[in-house]
Amino acid sequence: MEYNHRETEQKWQRFWDENQTYRTDISPNKPKYYVLDMFPYPSGAGLHVGHPLGYIASDIVSRYKRLKGFNVLHPMGFDSFGLPAEQYAIQTGQHPAVTTEQNIARYIEQLKNIGFSYDWSREVRTSDPAYYKWTQWIFMELFRSWYNKDTDRAEPIETLLEKFATNGTTDVNAVCDEDTPTFTAAEWNAMSKRESYEITLKYRLTYLADAVVNWCPALGTVLANDEVKDGVSERGGYPVEQKLMRQWMMRITAYADRLLTGLDTIDWSESLKEQQRNWIGKSVGASVKFPLVKEERRKGGEEERNLDAVSPSSFIEVFTTRVDTIYGVTFMVLAPEHELVPQLTTPEQRAAVEAYVNAAKMRSERDRMADTKTVSGVFTGSYCINPLSGEKVPIWLADYVLAGYGTGAVMAVPSGDQRDWTFATHFGLPIVQILDTQKDLDKQADNTKEGHYINSGIINGMTYQEATQTLIAWLEERGLGKGKVNYRMRDAVFSRQRYWGEPVPVYFKADPDGKVLPYLIDESDLPLELPAVDKYLPTETGEPPLGRAEGWRYHPKGKANTSPSPETGEGRGEGYEYELSTMPGWAGSSWYWYRYMDPKNETSFASKESINYWRNVDLYIGGTEHATGHLLYSRFWNKFLKDRGYVPEEEPFKKLINQGMIQGRSNFVYRVKGTGVEGTAPVFVSQSLLDGRDVTPLHVDVNIVENDVLDVDAFQRSRPDLAEGATFELDGDKYIVGAEVEKMSKSKFNVVNPDMIVEKYGADVLRLYEMFLGPLEQAKPWNTNGIDGTFRFIRKFWRLFYGENSDGSDKWLVTDEEPTPAELKILHKTIKKTQDDIENYSFNTTVSAFMVCVNELTALKCHKRAILQDLVLILSPFAPHITEELWAALGNEPGTVSKASFPTFNPAYLVEDAFDYPIQINGKVRTTISFAIDRAASDIEKEVLANEVVQKWLEGKQPKKIVVVPKRIVNVVV
RNA sequence: GCCGGGAUGGCGGAAUAGGUAGACGCGCAGGACUUAAAAUCCUGUGGGCCGUAAAGCCCGUACGGGUUCGAUUCCCGUUCCCGGUACCA
Incomplete structure (x- = not known):
């Protein structure tokens, strides 16, 4: 009888389900191993054959590690909040929870079809209130924390309040808003409760701010930078515009340095780490203030040219990584959007400047980036003073300077920076050499740091290191600048103007003087559940969809609800207005690996016991598209949770593999x-x-x-x-x-739908074939054509166990005969290859080793239990169904193949007593000769030279040299 | 532009402490079994040359150089492909 994959696979899938074969519990006496897949968003289209690739690899590792004696945590869940369900709800009126539920059911069915060893009792869904209760709780903890730069970690807000009460802001070294005031302890203690609370809002790790956001009118929502591609939304492809909105923000920048240095401690691919490094974009340099020229201020005339009113005072601040080049500054360039532009523009230049600013506005970000060749800019008419040289420096505008990076202003050094050089050459501005090693300045800029400074006042004759130190000290002494580290990464916007996400556990209360401030709801009121709405669209007044929820207001327990609605003044006594935005897609996925550890816990996001046992993820497999989104936010939240003592590890994902598409x-x-x-x-x-x-x-x-x-x-x-x-x-x-x-x-x-492949060829074949296709990390096209090879392999493997009697019935072929050395050699060579390859995540070569093994055993007509039982075990991580069936047929307790032990590799079986040496003449193989392994090199030499083929090639000449590499090769040089 | 990865038969891919290039599989060709087909099994399969055959020779891992007894592997340069990205001061 031929192997019946349909019947057998379904039988075992049912068995595993009913017997909870893959259920995992804490067992302190076993080493733990945590294998995680990036959980999917359950889309309406279901899985195609590309999705399970990473899941198959992680399942193989999980099953392998179990056989190796590890207690393996291998869960699966769903990132079930998201835009597509909401879009569908907008079109059909169907509640997203309903469609999400249906999609998840289909996903689970498809996943179970492939025979994964997930502990389904640990499944999580981010849209489940029992789950997002803890997403909301983490948000609250972030709100209740500040970042202490002295201890370099997040602390409860109470430690900040203590500092304020004893010493005011003097001892406080915090990551906080720019406009945070300084005060003494006495001032602090004299403040009203509301005033002091308002100040703490500037320190909390989550805070409200007016932020320029990517507003997508079509979706009625705000998108993160990584959700916007080429100026349109990644999902749906709708246009996106820049808009200023009041948003919840996350102070991820507080962690910039730790996110950077932590990369050196984890086993991720270099390209992925590099992407995160670029995203964080650390640059070390200095900020320098260039005072504005006073005479210019005087003769400015009446038209709003009162520079004394310019905030914060009369200078332009720049960030530079090359403060040593400051004597080479011949002009200043501001971004067209820079706030000082209107004040700096002289009446004569006004028309030109306005035209330029408007033109820059018209050009999309994309155009500005694509077009790096054209030089454009305009002179404002004003000047500032180089604080070092005292020289007058003209102030220009150019769109190569970006408002969003640094201070939006650049000190231009045409001799050292190519863009500045191009600009200077185009507009006829001077170029000053500052290092004696700079050359060809008439052709291009030279950014060397070598040599000694010239034309450079107090740093003349110095080297790069000396000059930088000297200048920063000089500037700091005079309050004109300081050493500064700048990051490209900005704080993360946390609000979304949409429905299908976690509600933010915040309400707004107006104080007697009318000031409206955000407050956390009481922890006992969690989860704050999503209310029903009539439509999933923004309200007529532009509020997010939650604004449609009738009577959805906060009523603190045991407190009078007397606050009127801040907008309308109505609603006295009806409770407080909730925050109406919801959390972004990345909120729920930034901590989910902890929930798997203890998914049903109602008193904490996971018990201390489970977290201290499972700790962090040993192997994480997923797509590279999450490089700067999910993987960065997860590291951020993990570090925060560690700072606050909730988790033990600094990094959540020790080893990460990106499966290829x-x-x-x-x-x-x-x-x-x-x-x-x-x-x-x-x-x-x-x-x-x-x-x-x-x-x-x-x-x-x-x-x-x-x-x-x-x-x-x-x-x-x-x-x-x-x-x-x-x-x-x-x-x-x-x-x-x-x-x-x-x-x-x-x-x-x-x-190509995996269900179809499973039906036709079986799940084991699908698993083997996906692995056989090529290296896991490499992108590769799916071609069902080749699947016959793995299909044949499975049946050939089956025939080692079963033959056919003359009446057509099954014939059990397995015998208890003693295996021969040749058979043991085949087995142990395969055991070694399997474990080496799995440890190296080289699954394609393992499959090929299995094929070779089965081919060789078939050729030897080997049906011996001593060989086949071990072969069943080593194949079981790849093909769990057929091996479970044969494991039982071999007389083992049914359903226990995953609870057995991986066979021990015995090198003794692989020892050879002879080796066939390839014999090269001048590097080309001409013949092979077999020599005993322990044969002396001099003997080998002699015999090789005596060989007939070698003699022929020598043509009677004496060899120049003979290279004998034991167990490798012999090369005769003529 | 910059950063990262890559280029091996008709196809997917193997082999890198430098040591017989093309494992394994697909496809293709021929054969066995069969009334026939499917399934299965066997043989061959990088290109070229020479031969009835056996055997043998030459070329060949994107391209051009180099190091070495020996290079797909190491070094220098070039081309092309894929992924990422920031005009980042």
Whole structure:
């Protein structure tokens, strides 16, 4: 009987479910191993064959580690808040919870079909109130914390209040808002409760701020930078504009340095770490103040040129990484959006400046970035003073300076910076050499740090190091500047003007003087559940969808609710207004790996016991698209939770692997141009007969193509719109289709559903084939064609155990005979290869080793239990169903293959007594000769030289040299 | 532009402390079994040359150099492809 994959696989999947085979509990006497997949967003389209790639790899590692004696935590859940469900709700009125539930059910069914060893009792869903209760709680903890730069960690807000009460702001070294006032202890203690509370809001790790955000009018929501691609929303592709809005922010910048240095402690790919480093964008330099020229201020005339009113005072502040080049500054460049521009513009220059600023506004960010060749800029008419040289420096505007980075102003040093050089050359501004080593300044800038300074006042003759130190000290002494570290990374916007997300556990209360401030709801009121709304759109007044929830107001327990609505003044006694925005997509995914440790806990996000046992993720597998989003935010929250003593590890994901994307392989049919239109019958030509004919390629469903041969009948049946009355020009009796690698997508008719593969070939075959396709981290196209190889392998493997009696019934072939050395060698070579390859995540080569093993055992007609039982075990991580079946057939307790031990590799079986040496003449192999392993090199030399083939190549000459590498090669140099 | 990764048969890919390039699989070709097909099994399969055959020779890991007894592997330069990105002061 042939192996029946359908019956067997379903049987074991049911068994595992019913017996909770993969249920995991804490067992302190076993080492732990935590294998995590990036949990999916359950989309309506279901899984395609590309999705499970990483899940299969992680499942193999999980099963392998179990056999190796580890207690393995391997859970799965769903990142179930998100835009598509909300978009669907807007269109259909269907509550997102309903569609999400349906999609999850389908995902679970598909996942269970593939035989993953997840502990499903630990499943989490971010949209479940029992889950997001703790997302909200973490938000509250962030609100209740500040970042102490002295201890370099987050602390409860109470430690800040103590400092204020005893010493005011003197001892406080915190990450906080720019406009935070300084005060004494006495001043602090004299403040009203409201005043002091308002001050603490500037220190908390989550805070309200007016932020320029990516506002997407079509989606009615704010998007994170990484959700915007090329000026349109990543999901949906709608236009996005910049808008100033009051938003909840996360002070992730407080952690910038730790996020950077932590990268050195984790085992992630270099490219991924580099992406995070670039995103954080640390640069070390100095900020310098350039005072504005006083005479300019005087003769400015009446028109708003009162520079004394300019905030904060009369200077331009720049950030530079090359303060040593300050004597080379010949002009100043501001971003067109810089706040001082209106005040700095002289009446003569006003028209030109306004034209330039407007033109810059019109150009999209994209245009400005794409166009780096054109030089543009305009002079404001004003000057500032170089604080070092005392020279007058003209102030220009140019759009190569970005408002959002540094201070939005640059001190231009054309001799050292290429952009400044280009600008100076274009506008005829002077270029001053400042280092004796700079050369070819008439052709380009030279950014060298070598040599000694010239034309440079107090640093003349110094080297780079000396000059930098001297200048920073000089500037700090005079309050004109200081050493500064600048980061590209900004604080993260945490608000979304949408419905399907976690409500923010905050309400607003107006104080007697009318000032409205945010307050946390009481912890006992968590979870703050999403209210029902009539529509999932913003309100008519532009409020987020939660503004539609009727009577949704906060009523603190045991307190009078007397605050009127801050907007309307109405609603006295009806409770307080809630925050109406919801949390972003990354909130729920920034801590989920902890919830798996203790998913049902109602008193904390996970028990201390479980967290201290499982600690962090040993292996994390997922896509590279989360490089700067999820993976950065998760590290941020993890560090915060560690600071506050809730978790023990600084980094959440020790080892991370990015699985490569599985691309689609599209198939095409070719319709002759001019046919199939206006009632004419279409003519399709086989790809093999094209030969330059004028045709239109059309996508054809890959599921009706086999080995690039089209099932013509199926094509005509499934696409009557295309193939009605068509004629086909065949190559022999075959229509050969064309092929191209594209993204896997419905519109390209190249989606392959894993369910179909499982039905036809079995889950074990799907698992083996996905691994066999190539290295895990590499992107590769899916081509169902090759799957026959792994299908045959499984059946060949089965035939080592079962044959057929003459009446057609099953014949059990396994015997208890003693294995031969040759059989043991095959087995142990495969054991070694399997464990080495799994430890190196090289799954494709493991599958090939299994094939070799089964081929060799088949050739030897080996049916011995002593060999096959171990082979079942080492194959079980890859093909759990068939091995579970055979494990039971071998007489083991059913369902226990995952609870056995990985066979021990015994090198003794691999010892060879002879080696076939390739014999090279001048580096080319001419023959091979077998020598005993312990044969002396001099003996080998002699025998090689005596060899007939070697003699022939020597042509009677004496060899120059003979290289003998034991157990490798012999090379005779003539 | 910069950063990271890559380029090996018709195809997916193997082999790097430098040591027989093309494991394994697909596809293809031929054969066995079968009334036939499917399934299965066997043989061959980088290109070229020479041969009836056996055997043998030459070329070959994107391209051009180099180091070495020996290079897919190391070094220098070039081209192309994929991913990322920031005009970052």
